Amino acid sequence: MKLLTSIPLRRDGTVRAAGPDGQPWVFRVAEGEAEPSCDVDDPDSVAALLATEQFYPANPDDYGAALSMLGQADDADADAEGNGDADDDAGDADDPQGAAALPVEANTPPSPARARKPRAAPAER
Numbered sequence: 001m002k003l004l005t006s007i008p009l010r011r012d013g014t015v016r017a018a019g020p021d022g023q024p025w026v027f028r029v030a031e032g033e034a035e036p037s038c039d040v041d042d043p044d045s046v047a048a049l050l051a052t053e054q055f056y057p058a059n060p061d062d063y064g065a066a067l068s069m070l071g072q073a074d075d076a077d078a079d080a081e082g083n084g085d086a087d088d089d090a091g092d093a094d095d096p097q098g099a100a101a102l103p104v105e106a107n108t109p110p111s112p113a114r115a116r117k118p119r120a121a122p123a124e125r
Contacts, residue, residue, distance in 0.1 A: 001046050001065065002058040003027075004035045017055070019045025043069065 005027050007015045015027040015036050025045060027036035037058055040046050047069040049055040057066050 003055045004037050004058045005055050020048050
């Protein structure tokens with residue numbers, strides 16, 4: 001499945017993600033595309049990446065398969081049919097990314113501390 005990511009690119013123009021087996025997947029912006037993508041052919045890796053909520057299918061036709069990998073297909077079908085509750089999605093406006101979503105900064109390495117300039121010795125009086 002071809003996946004896209006919302007993670008900002010590194011300096012080298014890639015986003016690297018490891019699947020559950022440790023296999024690295026490298027996301028790059030291909031010519032003519034606006035977002036970094038990668039063809040992930042391991043179903044376990046696809047499910048693990050989708051679960052982070054920072055990766056999503058490139059093809060809208062794959063959304064159903066993605067939801068079923070996450071075990072949410074039944075929930076999506078129930079929402080589509082509706083159960084009469086007018087406020088099912090009331091909290092969505094307050095939390096557009098979802099409560100479980102990590103901030104983008106959570107996956108970035110810390111910046112090294114800047115070297116401090118040595119203080120000048122106090123002048124003698």
